[in-house]
Amino acid sequence: MKKSCKVSVSQLQIGNFVRLPVSWKDHPFLFSSFLIKQSAQIELIKNLGIQFVIVDLERSDTPPLTAAAINPLTQPASAEINQLKKDMDDYKAEQIEVQKKLRRDIHKTEQNFNRSIAMMRNLIAKLRSRPLNAVDDAKDLVNSIVDQLLTSDNLVLHLMSDAKQDEGIYYHSLNVSILAMLLAKEFGWNRSEIELIGLSALFHDVGKLKIPSQILKKTTAWTAPELNFIKQHSLLSVELLKLAENFPQEALRIITQHHEFLDGSGYPKGLSEQELDKVSQLLAVVNEYDSLCYPSNQSKPRMPYIALGYLYKHYKTKLNQEYVGQIVKMLGIYPPGSVVELSSGQYAMVMSVNLNKLLCPKIMVYDAMIPKDQAPIVDLEHEGISIVRCLPPSALPEKVHEYLNPRERVSYYFGNDSRK
Template sequence: MEKSRYVPVHLLQVGNYVRLPLSWKDHPFLFSSFKLKAAAQIEMLKKLGINELYVDLDRSDTPPLTEAPTTPPVAETEQDLTQLQAHMAQCKKERIEIQQRMRRELQKTESHFSRSLARMRNLVGKLQKRPLNAIDEAKELIADITQELLASDNLVLHLMSDQEKGHDLYFHSLNITVLSMLLAKELQWGNSEIQAVGLGALLHDIGKLKLPSQILRKQTPFTKPEQNLYNHHPILSHNFLKLVPDFPVIAAEVVINHHEHLDGSGTPRGLNAEQLSDAAQLVAVVNYYDTLCHPNRQYPAKTPYAALSYLYKHSKGKFNQGYVAKMIKMLGIYPPGSIVELSSGQFGLVMSVNLQNILLPSILIYDPLVPKEQAPIVELESEELRIERCVTPAALPDNIYKYLNPRERISYYFGHRE
């Protein structure tokens, strides 16, 4: 069955999904592929000098005409078309300015993320030889993040670029820190509690530095002795902190208890809900979400969308349900990093979510006629688009996969809306 074909412009109908044979900068439409919604758009295509174009029949509401209509549609006057074209061009200009603003926000956040990551690397490098200096630097980093976090309520959570290979500890720890502090803020915890949660999250995995490298690099399931040794890493992390006078109790509890479950099935000590602080329960939720988003020795990575769904369905009894619900509400149904198909039929990568309006994220759109580095980033609200479904990266055609560049590691950082 025919799925697409080139069609003369005079045989187009409203409801046809078309792809323009022009560079994105050479037409007034926002996208180079879209569904025709009005007869005036067809007249506009004629005015642009297009004789025929590609119609995707699968995405069309109706097939093109097979012959020219005997009663031609009421033609727009030249003045009407000129005014429409000018209006569309102005709208496109405004959309481009919005996209440029979003790119600036993203670049600024990437810069903050890179600086925090460099500080994380530096303090981890000092932990073995100068632990007191390292902890002081950790406290300074958390204080700076807290100041930024509390500076505004108009926060945007952005998807960051892929990690450098071999640096999981830095990216994982910083990601858990950012999400945990954001979640604590959403729960309206106080400044000191947010800082304590952040400090504990930042240092929660430092005990892994004492594990044999072959354990950390292993790609196949652990043997029972290896699993027991790995399960011991929160205690190793906590042992680092015993050298630090007056280390915050809340942060220390996060470090040693971030793998414990409410029903006593966690590790390393099998504690239950009554023995776990609110901060430790919160970081346990965030840590599990991050783990689900990345491949391990037994399971492939889940998409952020699927990870949240799995967490919701399988967390009862193990994790604090109030914190699970709050994190789902914070990240939205389609968290940054999700690959989605839109109502326009286009594929996109969720790049950002405004924490004040999580149902309408910003999405980088696949458009084969736009260079990858200039790919449009649109806000669903302003474009009147909706998400139809989430898609696994493996299901994408190779050209779309390379264009959207789904992240192997999901890392987040927050910024402020301009």
């Protein structure tokens, strides 16, 4: 059975799922693919001056009319058509403004993110030569982030751009810090606790700077001595940070323990649950999640939704399950960076998630008729479409992959939903 067919616009009827062969800006519909729900929509399609459309038979509720069944006299009143067109034009214009606003919000968030990455780069560079300054800079960064977190009750988590080559430590450290502070806020921790986990996360991996890059970037299996060396990185982090007298002692302990597991199978000391406080346990959860998304060169990165599922399924004895459940709940079923298929049959990438409305993310939709720098960003909360499933980027057709440009390194930063 054919999945789709080219039909005359005169054969369309309610229940057909159509794809319009015209540019998005040249028709009043919000999408170029949709299910026809009223006869006035058919007349609008006819008024576009096209003779044929593509009907997706699998997504249609009914097949197109046969030539014998066409009734040229059956059509809605012109007043109904004109009113529908006006309503659709108005709504589309409104949505275009909403999209422009969302793009500005994402751009502003990206600027804040890039400033934070630059601060990370500078403070880690200072750590050996001017450790006191490095720690002061880190405290300033954490304080400014916590100020924003605690003064907003309508946070949006945005997808950020890919990490630059060889800067993974900055992106990983900032990502873990941001997510850990968001989780701490969700649990109602006080400001000093949120700042403590944020500062600990910023520096938790600096010890890797003392490990030769040829070991860290090795693509073949590590030898036992190499693996043991890598497992000392949390202690190496503490060794570096002890150069700064203004670095909190409590944070040193948390950094030491960020790879410890509840069942005693972690490192470097094999501690068990009763020896690990809530801050260390929370940092371990976030660190494992981000490491699953962006692992060493010896493992393949997992998409965010797969990483969350893997964390939930395989770390039941290792990680605090309350914290695992909360990060799954906070990021939602479709975390930013997820590639999805929509009920409209289109492909999209999740760009932003309002932490209060996890099932209605904002998505960037693939539309071959629109340049990718103008790709529609749609808020699912206000549209009659839904996400059918998540997809691995490798499942996308090449032209869709190039258009959506799925991130190799998924990074998050937060902003406010200023429309609320």
